[in-house]
Amino acid sequence: MFNGEFTEGRTTEGGGADRWRTLTGRKKLLVLAHTEVYRRRLQDLVALVESDLRVEVTFTVPPHAFNGGVARFLTGVGAEVMPWAEAVRTDFDLALAAGSRGMEQVRAPLLRVPHGGGEMSLVAAAPGAASGDAVRVREPAGITGRSYLTWRGAVVPRAVALPHRDDLRALRRWCPEALPVAEVVGDPAYDRIAASLPFREAYRAALGVEPEQRLVLATSTWGQRSQFNHLDALLPRLLTELPRRHFRTALLIHPNVLARHSRLRVRSWLADCSRAGVLVVPPEADWRAVLVAADLVVGDFSSVTLYATMTDAPILLARYPYADANPASPGVDMALAAPALSPTWPLADQLAYAAAHYPRREYRRIARRISSEPGRFGLRTRRLMYRLLGLGEPAFPPVTEPVALHAGELAL
Known part of the structure; x- marks a missing residue:
């Protein structure tokens, strides 16, 4: 039985901060x-x-x-x-x-x-x-x-x-x-993505991807070297060159972009895209599930693009700062294996090319460089x-x- 006295929410029993804890x-x-x-x-x-x-x-x-x-x-x-x-x-x-x-x-x-x-x-x-x-x-x-x-x-x-x-x-x-x-x-x-691969269809359903649609995931890191810094060139192509009856488009932005520019501002910048059907993935959603769900990835200089080598999604590489890249990184191997996005050739044709020339063996080798355990x-x-x-x-x-x-x- 407790014998201490309560006085204005405090007890005379014990001392220090731990006296308020149930588990000590x-x-x-x-x-x-x-x-x-x-x-x-x-x-x-x-x-x-x-x-x-x-x-x-x-x-x-x-x-x-x-x-x-x-x-x-x-x-x-x-x-x-x-x-x-x-x-x-x-x-x-x-x-x-x-x-x-x-x-x-x-x-x-x-x-x-x-x-x-x-x-x-x-x-x-x-x-x-x-x-x-x-x-x-x-x-x-x-x-x-x-x-x-x-x-x-x-x-x-x-x-x-x-x-x-x-x-x-x-x-x-x-x-x-x-x-x-x-x-x-x-x-x-690496391990969470590998464990999630069998649940690809459940992720696609959560994202609203129809059975006849292919999910195109555009990913961006942060900073001036990022794809987000050049979205004014990529977004019109995502909106106008990929028919919605055949494609569902998602945009995965590095959380640092939202942290620096504010969630409201980024949402405002992308309002027209959202109204046009592009899914702008918020930071609360697990990017690994979205990556597993993707059929095609248009990526830049980011870890997300590198992790895409674990999936069967063909990769188009939009931007890669070779001068600042670590030559020992598997990211450089990925940049050499993935076809580069052309600013002039039709986007749908480039995605088809990336799928037709998918370097499966090379991507598997690159993915093995992410984790040796x-x-x-x-x-x-x-x-x-x-x-x-x-x-x-x-x-x-x-x-x-x-x-x-x-x-x-x-x-x-």
């Missing part, structure tokens, strides 16, 4: 949701511990140019969101991050994962990243780049999760001091996370679930 003594896991893209990537890791009563998950939104809307989404789904200023003053047992900003401020062992697939871009390297003049040397813009793993010369993450064995070679060149904490675990998006991301990553948490794993195997897609999620 949990391991505390912090998720650094810099952006919507990072949050979605990390959600596949959170799922590995979500039913464990020994672990309590808290989200925080570090400062980032593209963090608009992340906290609102997390609050909307009922997540505990701790202000960044408070998070960096609080001790945690483990932190998860898909980006590097602010990671040195976190008071927890940090597990760093990639935010996308392929390590596709190059950026100017930090001094000491590789031999030679740092002004001229460029490193991968991702998890194997020294600038993304170190702070003031020291490696920050307690563990670095790599998708492919080839990434060890890149890490050995660009940040060899991180090799002792690196572990090859596979790629979560297909189907094992959950198993290997859960083992790593529980080791860092100092807990024994649950006595059942992790399950890789197919992604969900509901018609109600499809309104931008």
Whole structure:
């Protein structure tokens, strides 16, 4: 029987913040949701511990140019969101991050994962990243780049999760001091897409694709090199050259575009397209389901286009910044294998050409470069996370679930 006294909503029993909790003594896991893209990537890791009563998950939104809307989404789904200023003053047992900003401020062992697939871009390297003049040397813009793993010369993450064995070679060149904490675990998006392939027809139904229609998916990354920056050239072709009785068109835009320019503004820019029947996929909808549903992909310099090599959808490559591309990335192989979109030839004819000359064997080879641990991301990553948490794993195997897609999620 409780003997404490309630006074204005407070109890005289116990002390500290834990006196309000029903479950205490949990391991505390912090998720650094810099952006919507990072949050979605990390959600596949959170799922590995979500039913464990020994672990309590808290989200925080570090400062980032593209963090608009992340906290609102997390609050909307009922997540505990701790202000960044408070998070960096609080001790945690483990932190998860898909980006590097602010990671040195976190008071927890940090597990760093990639935010996308392929390590596709190059950026100017930090001094000491590789031999030679740092002004001229460029490193991968991702998890194997020294600038993304170190702070003031020291490696920050307690563990670095790599998708492919080839990434060890890149890490050995660009940040060899991180090799002792690196572990090859596979790629979560690769495994989720593979698990979702049998549900293609259900996704097409949710998207409103008729049996006689082919779904054309136009994808765009963010920034001045993106397809979105040239949509005034592509959209008229999608609207006028693809008969609606034969084609359904969907547009998948990188969430960073909406975070920077606002959801309302992007929706306004694309209002005529939506009225004309183009499906503008919102960030709440899982892009992996839309990709699995597609019959044809018109893509640019993005991970989504690279993941399309896992499906049977022919690819037309709209834009590719070869000068800034990482030559070791499977994205470059994809750019060489996929036919390039012509500004003058009829779009329907180009899509037919891409389908007739589909390089199946080459795409399969490229897809294998995304993950060297297909189907094992959950198993290997859960083992790593529980080791860092100092807990024994649950006595059942992790399950890789197919992604969900509901018609109600499809309104931008």
